Amino acid sequence: MSLNATDLTCYRSGRLIFSGLSFSLENGQATMLRGPNGVGKSTLLRVLAGVLEADGEVELNGTRLSGDRDAVQEQIAYAGHLDAIKPQLTVAENLTFWAGLFGGRIEDAVEQFSLAEIWDRPAHACSAGQKRRLGLARLMVSERPLWLLDEPTVSLDVETTARFAGIIAQHCAAGGMALIATHIDLGLANPQELLLHPLTEAQHAETADPFLSEDWT
Amino acid sequence: MWPELGKYGATVINAYIVTIVATGLLTWLSLRSARKSKETLEKLEARRNG
Amino acid sequence: MSIWEFANPVRFMRFSGKLLPYFSVSAALLIVTGLIWGFFFTPEADQFGSTVKIIYIHVPTAMLAINAWVMMFVASLIWLIRRHHVSALAAKAAAPIGAVMTVVAILTGAIWGQPMWGTYWAWDPRLTSFLVLFIFYLGYMALWTAIEEEDKAADLTSVLAMVGTVFAVLSRYAVNFWNQGLHQGASLSLDKEEHVADVYYLPLLVAIGGFVLLFIALLLLRTRTEIRNRRIRALQAREAR
Amino acid sequence: MSPTLALLARELRLSLRSGGGAGLGLAFFLIVVLLVPFGVGPVPSLLAQIAPGTLWVAALLATLLSLDRLFQADFEDGTLDILTLSPMPLEGLVAIKAFAHWLTTGLPLIVAAPVLALTLNLPDPAFFWLVTSLAAGTPALNFLGAIGASLTVGIRRGGLLLSLLVLPLYIPTLIFGASAVSAAADGADPMPAFLLLAGITLFTLALTPFAAAAALRMHMR
Numbered sequence: 001m002s003l004n005a006t007d008l009t010c011y012r013s014g015r016l017i018f019s020g021l022s023f024s025l026e027n028g029q030a031t032m033l034r035g036p037n038g039v040g041k042s043t044l045l046r047v048l049a050g051v052l053e054a055d056g057e058v059e060l061n062g063t064r065l066s067g068d069r070d071a072v073q074e075q076i077a078y079a080g081h082l083d084a085i086k087p088q089l090t091v092a093e094n095l096t097f098w099a100g101l102f103g104g105r106i107e108d109a110v111e112q113f114s115l116a117e118i119w120d121r122p123a124h125a126c127s128a129g130q131k132r133r134l135g136l137a138r139l140m141v142s143e144r145p146l147w148l149l150d151e152p153t154v155s156l157d158v159e160t161t162a163r164f165a166g167i168i169a170q171h172c173a174a175g176g177m178a179l180i181a182t183h184i185d186l187g188l189a190n191p192q193e194l195l196l197h198p199l200t201e202a203q204h205a206e207t208a209d210p211f212l213s214e215d216w217t
Numbered sequence: 218m219w220p221e222l223g224k225y226g227a228t229v230i231n232a233y234i235v236t237i238v239a240t241g242l243l244t245w246l247s248l249r250s251a252r253k254s255k256e257t258l259e260k261l262e263a264r265r266n267g
Numbered sequence: 268m269s270i271w272e273f274a275n276p277v278r279f280m281r282f283s284g285k286l287l288p289y290f291s292v293s294a295a296l297l298i299v300t301g302l303i304w305g306f307f308f309t310p311e312a313d314q315f316g317s318t319v320k321i322i323y324i325h326v327p328t329a330m331l332a333i334n335a336w337v338m339m340f341v342a343s344l345i346w347l348i349r350r351h352h353v354s355a356l357a358a359k360a361a362a363p364i365g366a367v368m369t370v371v372a373i374l375t376g377a378i379w380g381q382p383m384w385g386t387y388w389a390w391d392p393r394l395t396s397f398l399v400l401f402i403f404y405l406g407y408m409a410l411w412t413a414i415e416e417e418d419k420a421a422d423l424t425s426v427l428a429m430v431g432t433v434f435a436v437l438s439r440y441a442v443n444f445w446n447q448g449l450h451q452g453a454s455l456s457l458d459k460e461e462h463v464a465d466v467y468y469l470p471l472l473v474a475i476g477g478f479v480l481l482f483i484a485l486l487l488l489r490t491r492t493e494i495r496n497r498r499i500r501a502l503q504a505r506e507a508r
Numbered sequence: 509m510s511p512t513l514a515l516l517a518r519e520l521r522l523s524l525r526s527g528g529g530a531g532l533g534l535a536f537f538l539i540v541v542l543l544v545p546f547g548v549g550p551v552p553s554l555l556a557q558i559a560p561g562t563l564w565v566a567a568l569l570a571t572l573l574s575l576d577r578l579f580q581a582d583f584e585d586g587t588l589d590i591l592t593l594s595p596m597p598l599e600g601l602v603a604i605k606a607f608a609h610w611l612t613t614g615l616p617l618i619v620a621a622p623v624l625a626l627t628l629n630l631p632d633p634a635f636f637w638l639v640t641s642l643a644a645g646t647p648a649l650n651f652l653g654a655i656g657a658s659l660t661v662g663i664r665r666g667g668l669l670l671s672l673l674v675l676p677l678y679i680p681t682l683i684f685g686a687s688a689v690s691a692a693a694d695g696a697d698p699m700p701a702f703l704l705l706a707g708i709t710l711f712t713l714a715l716t717p718f719a720a721a722a723a724l725r726m727h728m729r
Binding site: 410433437438441 | 659665666669672675676677679683684701715719726727
């Protein structure tokens, strides 16, 4: 499988976030998405997930996002800053809901993220790290080939981070792909890197906003 | 010159007053906001160009 | 040259700036002519007495109350399909005009109803429908002010305009059903067409023309204001960076 | 478990847990209906006459009460992003959530309404039509509410705005629903009003998932 992005340009409320971005990922690859704060890493991940709109084209396994968004989205698992956990429900209820919705199996995820010990605990009683583990476990139960991860290791301890890196490696070894925005070194063996550069002054001035047109009188 | 309005005089006059006041108010408010935004924008443009 | 050229804000500003004075002056002329003609130089009607003179304000404002919403519906549709900013801003600019026209139509109707029906307010299907329409205007304007991101506000208010149109029409028929269902509605109405004879028709036509021109003039003016405000915010946002 | 059932089960569980607000709507319904006699006086014939309208207006207000949370929580905690990636289209998701909301707020009202109608002295022949009309009409209230909820998601103090947006949409449902019950109470034929009510509901069920899903997508982009 492959992910190709061609000439992606994204504006948010008239402000340019990134422009002319092209790259491609191959299967079995984990790619680190790097760049300074505010460079548009989160935005890029959301564009690839089809949640945000951008100019340009995203192609996953030859299916274009603009052509058949549902078909593309059905191959994607996304984990953002928010864990999408309902505090009123237990860990078990949260996870089985996602498994039911995405049609995946939960046994592996429970084991890999050691959720058994907090299985019946209400999510509001979980620590930030436990919630994150639960949130990441969703990636495994959704059984999607492309993982888009936005700072997945926040509030994970060193040991869990290492374990999570192992899970990513496993996922990629099984033919999956992962694009991970992160500041830390996950310790993966020879990961690819995708570096986002801050906009130049000239690019900053560039705008799609017709209300910033220069020929205003 | 003034028309004979008969027993409904007050009704007709009231209706006209209401209409004139309401449309007048709408026009005045529209003009006021137009003037305000025009001045603000001109100041901004002057600062940008100057 | 295609009509969509004017969807560009810069071009719209130039072109609307040229047109605005003509519309303003002709609106004022026609309204003054129509109302003076109607008020001073038309006879009383048998059934209505001098209250017939109210049609010169009631009918045009009632027409605009509905047509302003129709215009907002079309402008919202254009925004949703072609994403022309001017279109969305024109819909936003039209709402307060439509709301005021609705209020005027309701008030003049109520004032007229007092001597005719013996009460200011009867749950006459027409009056009631206008009250409903007024609430739709309020909701539409409130949604615009509640959302900070302008394009998102344009998107969502457009959806509301679509849904609102469908339900305003549904409500109109529901209200008809309701009034007939519960009791005999007031059969006497101010804008029944059969009552309009030629003597009243000509000044009424002039007044309608005047109010339509007034609507266009106010719409241009307010749309220009909205466009300027958008530019102000865009410039300020860029300076703040 | 199919995606539909998984989502439905979660929605029901959430609304029945603390803070879900399922019981709140019902309690609100009771209070509003019981306040009316205090306002208009205890005359049985008067109460009987206003009972259909009172019950319908109270049902409508009770539905409104918990609407603002319909999408708000999912929007705030990132669930909505994940849900858009699920195999289920957003339109279906909206429909299921609105249906779950009806199960927890609309259904209890239908059950409680006849009991409250007793206190309002509703004439006997109208009881059947009260329940039938509420059963046919309340789904429309929840689905229309979904439009309002999707429009005001993420807005500060969105609850007030939501009421302003949604209440006018309720007018046709209210008119036909209450008319059907009134007609039955007066010994007239309730069928015309009831059929129109059912028509409005079917129309609403078909239309709203698309409008609400469109609004949610606009909020996310």
